[in-house]
Amino acid sequence: MDELGERIARLVRQVIEERLAVGGELASASTPGGRRRPLVAANWKMNGSRAMAEGYPSGLRPAPGVELVLCPPLVLLPPLAAALRAAPGLPEVGLGAQNLHFEPKGAFTGEHSPGMLREAGCRYVILGHSERRAMFGDDDALVARKVRAALAAGLRPILCVGERLEERESGATFRVLRAQLTAALAGLGPPAPAPGELVVAYEPVWAIGTGRTASAAQAEEALAFLRERLAELFSWAWARGARLLYGGSATPENAAALGAQPDVDGFLVGGASLEPAKLSAMALKLSEVRAR
Numbered sequence: 001m002d003e004l005g006e007r008i009a010r011l012v013r014q015v016i017e018e019r020l021a022v023g024g025e026l027a028s029a030s031t032p033g034g035r036r037r038p039l040v041a042a043n044w045k046m047n048g049s050r051a052m053a054e055g056y057p058s059g060l061r062p063a064p065g066v067e068l069v070l071c072p073p074l075v076l077l078p079p080l081a082a083a084l085r086a087a088p089g090l091p092e093v094g095l096g097a098q099n100l101h102f103e104p105k106g107a108f109t110g111e112h113s114p115g116m117l118r119e120a121g122c123r124y125v126i127l128g129h130s131e132r133r134a135m136f137g138d139d140d141a142l143v144a145r146k147v148r149a150a151l152a153a154g155l156r157p158i159l160c161v162g163e164r165l166e167e168r169e170s171g172a173t174f175r176v177l178r179a180q181l182t183a184a185l186a187g188l189g190p191p192a193p194a195p196g197e198l199v200v201a202y203e204p205v206w207a208i209g210t211g212r213t214a215s216a217a218q219a220e221e222a223l224a225f226l227r228e229r230l231a232e233l234f235s236w237a238w239a240r241g242a243r244l245l246y247g248g249s250a251t252p253e254n255a256a257a258l259g260a261q262p263d264v265d266g267f268l269v270g271g272a273s274l275e276p277a278k279l280s281a282m283a284l285k286l287s288e289v290r291a292r
């Protein structure tokens with residue numbers, strides 16, 4: 001689909017979704033009171049097995065009001081989805097992918113199109129993760145194409161942005177965040193995607209998989225900055241409705257302090273998400289601090 005086609009498809013979908021919003025999928029991004037619904041997304045990366053996928057749901061515990069999304073390796077989606085369907089007493093858990101190709105089909109060995117991900121049950125897709133930026137050539141322009149393709153197919157991007165350690169130490173954090181965000185969202189709108197359709201994750205590269213978490217103040221400062229940039233790009237009403245996540249060595253131990261920050265709407269979780277009990281504990285902490 002060309003760019004004009006994508007825009008028309010998005011406009012049509014937005015109109016339909018706005019009409020179906022109350023009680024429908026779009027409403028899941030906010031609570032009935034209009035507050036942003038917390039979101040905890042698990043990035044299994046290239047970890048797991050069929051046995052893990054089959055057993056994972058039995059280790060999950062409900063966390064009132066928190067949306068849970070699992071992004072396993074693609075081949076593990078079917079057994080995970082089946083196990084989730086069979087698990088008693090669990091609220092709906094969303095599924096996501098860790099990457100996509102922006103084309104709908106073709107000679108792209110090893111890749112998966114947005115439509116294929118939708119068909120496999122994905123509602124979300126992680127894009128712009130620092131591991132893909134560093135190891136697989138996902139530069140800003142490619143991330144932007146993927147974001148547009150995801151939205152056009154009805155997938156919700158979880159767009160990752162974040163600075164490297166040397167960038168933080170040289171005072172370049174906000175320049176990097178602004179550049180990555182602006183580039184990834186270039187060419188979006190009008191019309192803008194609905195705020196519930198796009199999630200932004202602040203993932204400082206120095207905190208990913210290192211055990212070195214950003215402080216609550218650092219996470220809040222970065223996410224408040226990103227929300228302001230989103231307001232510049234779209235509008236304040238839009239930015240207030242969009243969910244922003246923190247990611248980088250988030251664990252049950254630091255979830256309450258991070259989750260209490262006004263601009264932290266949830267977490268993108270790598271290592272800790274491999275254990276459903278830890279992921280659930282984080283979601284529960286978030287649920288508790290939000291209920292206060």
Ligand code: PEP
Nearest residue numbers: 208209247248249270271
């Ligand atoms: C990630 O890879 O997105 C991530 C946040 O990893 P970890 O939680 O392991 O730091």
